[in-house]
Amino acid sequence: MASTFTDLVRGQSDEALAELLRARPDLIVPLPGDLSGLAARAQSRLSVTRALDQLNQFQLEILDGIRLTRDPTGHSSLDQVLAITAGAPGRADVPRVEAGQVRAAVRQLRQLLLVYGTDEALQVVAAVDEVLGPHPAGLGRPAAELSEACAALVGDPARLRRTLLSAPPAARAVLERLAVGPPVGATTDEPAADSPVAWLVSRGMLIATAPGAVELPRELGMLLRRDTGPLGELHPTPPGATSSGESAPDQPPAPDPAAADTAGAGAAMELVQRTDAMLTALGNEPATVLRSGGMGVRDLRRLARTVGVGEQLAALLLEVADAAGLIGEAEPERRGRAGARSEPAQEATFRPAAAYDNWAGASLAGRWHTLAKAWLLMTRQPGLVGQRDARDRLIGALATEVTRSGAPATRRTVLGVLATAPAGVAPSADEVLALVAWRAPRWSAGREPTARQVLAEAATLGLTGRGALTSYGAALLAEAHQPPEPEDDPLGVRAAGAADGLPGSAARLAELLPEPVAEVLVQADLSVVVPGPPEPLLAAELELVTEPESAGGGSVHRVTRESVRRALDAGYTAEDLHSLFKRRSRTAVPQGLSYLIDDVARAHGGLRIGTATAYLRSDDETLVAQVLADRRLAEVGLRRLAPTVLICASASRNRLLATLREAGYAPVPEDPSGAMVLVKPRTRRAPARSARATAPADPFAPLRMAAPRLLGIVEDLRRAETHHRARRRPGPGAANGAPVGGAQAHTEAMAILQQAVRDKTPVRVGYVDGHGSRTSRLVRPVSIGAGYLRAEDERSDTLHTFALHRITGATIEG
Template sequence: MSDTLALASRLQAESDDALIELLTSRHLAKRDLRDFFDLADALLSPESVSEALSHLNRPTLAALVSGQQSIAGASAYLLAAYASMLLFEADGVLKPYDSVLAVVHSWPAHGLPSVDDLVLVPAPEVPTHSSSDLQAQVDLRAGERAFETTVAVTELIIAVLQAPARELAKGGLAVPDSKRLAVATGLDASQMNAIIRVAQAAGLTFRDGATWFAAESARDFVLLPLGERWGVLAAAWLGALPEQIVSVLQTRVDAVWGENLTDYLAWLYPAGGPELTAQITELTLDAERLGVANSGRASSAGTELLCDSRDAAVALVSAQLPPEVSTVYVQHDLTVVAAGPLRPDLDATLRAIAQIESHSIASSYRISAGSIAKALAAGYTATSIRSFLESISSTGIPQPLEYLIAESSARYGLLRAGSVEAEAGELASSYVRSDDRELLHTIAVDQNLGSLGLVFVNGNRLVSRFGLDTVYWMLVDARYPVIAESGSGTPKTLTRAQPSPPHVVSTTRPVDELVNRLRGSGVQGGADTAEAWLVRQLDLAVKNKSAVLVTVKLPNGTEVAFPMVPTSIASGRMRGTDQKAGVERTLPLASITQVAAVNPVS
């Protein structure tokens, strides 16, 4: 019986959940498959088989091609290969489909191991670290990298929350956004793609089309203690690794990573190819970046992460990280210096009233008239700003800062912006008013505000065709002391609209639709499957005008084979030309027991 027919019958008997898992794992969810025969053909195609074999380790491959392993004693990996439709069961023994064997036997021509090599070629030696290696030095350097990356991811998320980043069509961040994020993180622009990938793996950023957004979980992430933030990133790195690679790392935490580990994994997964090599390279780089490993050796925290628990790893990393501080030095030049990483909640509040200049082990912020104006626009008051700074400053509030807060607070509200109830034919949507006519003239000629099209309607009032939100926030960003007001002149607080992630409408998954289509293909199990298989073969022969050997069961029980070139199938009958007798025959489909391909008879 054909492998395709046997596999199609087996697939029909699978549950919907099993089919969904199969289609997903074999990456066939988006294929245009009409029925179970199409699915069987797709699963047995050389490309699909090769891709599935690339995920199997060497012992599993050796057991697979041997065709002698009983299903009762099969390993979990071999049973997974059976569930992936690479093997079938015959009398309690797991055997590979012919298409699978054909792919493995073709390996030597492509530089891959032969069937004998799968068993006979030993694993390359992976050296372990000698006792002279100093784990403390490895942990120290790993802790530094863990701190650098965690801070960089935090700063990148804050920057993307303020303004999403654009992805190029050819891949990678657009140059302006790379530079902007590099300034925010303090790292080189060439590292931004890797940093945003680390954030994406943790579910903190995501891409929609050509735009990178910060996820909702990112807002909670930036408020976590530094060690916990590292734990989120490290756990995501571990969770993104294929299970088979994790198992290798767990048994080789004392081995030399890098090229030696790459050679061993290439031996263990001989069909992995360039994709496996690229994956190993990426995981190694990210492991070094996160402090899971350093200089080709797993850190103590990395070992705990791989072999014990995230909490144990976080505890070890936290001991290596600089301690968070809750006090700052407020200086006469209006800078605020934190001698260590500032506690996340304090850092978030300080950013609301000051511009961050550098963020590392020691961070610095700068307070200006513009930053005070932004804080006032966000709902802070002079009293609340002063109270917060007094609570965290170990040096009090210098007199220049006192003057700045008082002056900015007094000037705040000198400009008032509101909405215009435009009459028919009027284009004005908002206004800006002030008793300071000189200030209004300055705003009217400010090139940074030229796009607003502000025009005078009287000496104390400008109007714009843009809405209040646009006008107000452009004035705030230009550092003008503006407040928003209602129609009655009462001040009101506006909230800057943040770019929101796109709303994804939930729809039926393609894989669910595919399973429904397969179930509705009209072919049932049992005898109906065999009949449908014969019809499928005859249909292909009609389409290709090819010769087939058709076996027909006669009324007396005997069978006769006719070399035919089918021309049509209709009303339960097949019509075609008998290549041997040179006559046209019409055969009932119910009497046909077998169809086999043959070469046309001259």
């Protein structure tokens, strides 16, 4: 049997250590120096807290059972735990827990190294008591630790029963309430002599532990729990589960499980269309980046109105697109001639990032996959947008206040519950929350509103349909959190079922989506109906020559004078537009559309704009006179130089061009040779936001490493352990002492010292004295506190005090 926890870790098989690293990934982030460092980290409070957050309700109850049955030496046994989980004698309505369920829970606690030792001598890692508190199962401390009078009372069962039976109803109610847990209560500093609390304290049934605080002794609490057992009601299976552990929701399975996939596919297609419309609107009119780093409320409302969605949905689309790398921050431009003083820089703006163009040209299923996976893994909580922070300031979209490190774990847990339901079955939100609370009771406490937001967002993204998890949503969940396939796919890029370069989840969705269409229906009222998702080339053409009116499975667009003029500005001719509609339309092109194109084309380019500061010319003197007399153009300050030429001294060419177009004219720019400049304007793209590019990964995610890689890490730790143990020799200097260097080494040293205090094991400490000299000492730590380590020197048996900030490293001897 291992004498210390460190020896226990060293004695584990490589396979067991690899499974430990997979279950507790924080143990190797960052990688410890050796197995001693791994053991120290496994006992640290932070790592134990994360491990406890993984336990379900029953596993936590069994852990409390082990803590409750420990003897004064800190040992329990599996038989003792089985005895107190057997249920209440003679109570048929209290379900009995099977021994196999208890053994399975203990086995899981051992795999996580929260419990160690043999079945006859189980021990709990010390940090578990620090995290869970001194009251296992909601029971108080033993009477012997609280009061001698109380110990004498509980040591006499007959006297204890008589005292309990004589308690007034009000006093008995206080006992019953504290027996349920927690066993401590608050009262006035000096309760009235006739109060129930004073009656109980005077008879030793409650112990005053501090002014205004009382505690119920453990033995009395267990006596009051005679109807349910010492641990209270146990929960070996999730809510609504059968004896076999399989979930049995109230709702019957849907008659057609494919209905969820069909509904989800429709939502997925709508998500992609709305995101594309959002990014297009953001490219046409970028949003200003606030000094705090987020997007202003006005810009969010403008984008929401443009896309035709609510502000909360607009915030979700922006956050997901940002997490997918489709939104960037463009630095402000300074304008001015060479050698001249430039104009002040404007504010930075949110724009579509360079990756947007590639995303927009991908297939519909591929674009959905990019967005859905980004949502699943992003450490952002869009539901916080529009709420108030701790300083009562409004939280904006894309602001740093929206970051929540636990957001991916929430999505993983909630969707994981949906994944356990039979295909096509949609548990209610309350059922999902109950299952989440059983699976991760510590982690889920206080997260009910967030879990409900996850369910709503999953429906919006098409991961769920009619409340049930879709088949491709389940595939995406597996792809995102399962380790990659071995050698042929070390990065986990491909997945089972992948086709045409798409991951498996996207390939399944592609089978459910309608085929992209390459033709449209042009109506007599100049509306253009697209009977399905357009292929990328058709979508680009429609964006240029039409105005969108509605989105969905079948979108509607409209041809207007402005859209035709926009196409002519991009270099199309009237013949090109006639040919485009003739080629793309299944129906005959309406005569009205042909007339509109020809009418706009005749006026297009009648006015030419160049640079003087800016000039305007036309062969049509009447048109020039009309422009000069137009009061709407007074702000640009036009002046006639010749019958066919006007000059603008107060506005640039681009401003003059925009002002004339707003007034209903159709001017075009020209180059110095007099040739028309007809090109589609390039939309400025922004680099991906550095804040997102360096965003931390999900700290609570399962470790996505293949088994050979984990075994390799274990082998490296064993090799380092052997090397470090060989170097541990008495003598001065860092070369013969504990490792030296960096904040990480100091943090690991603190964890090792804390472990050594608990295990009473010798440690070699690296230390820098007041003169800057490095030394190494073999000591046995006694206590850590107030910034100092107190330890006994192994050679001289004297007590030394070391300042913690001067300790450079520590390694456990043995």
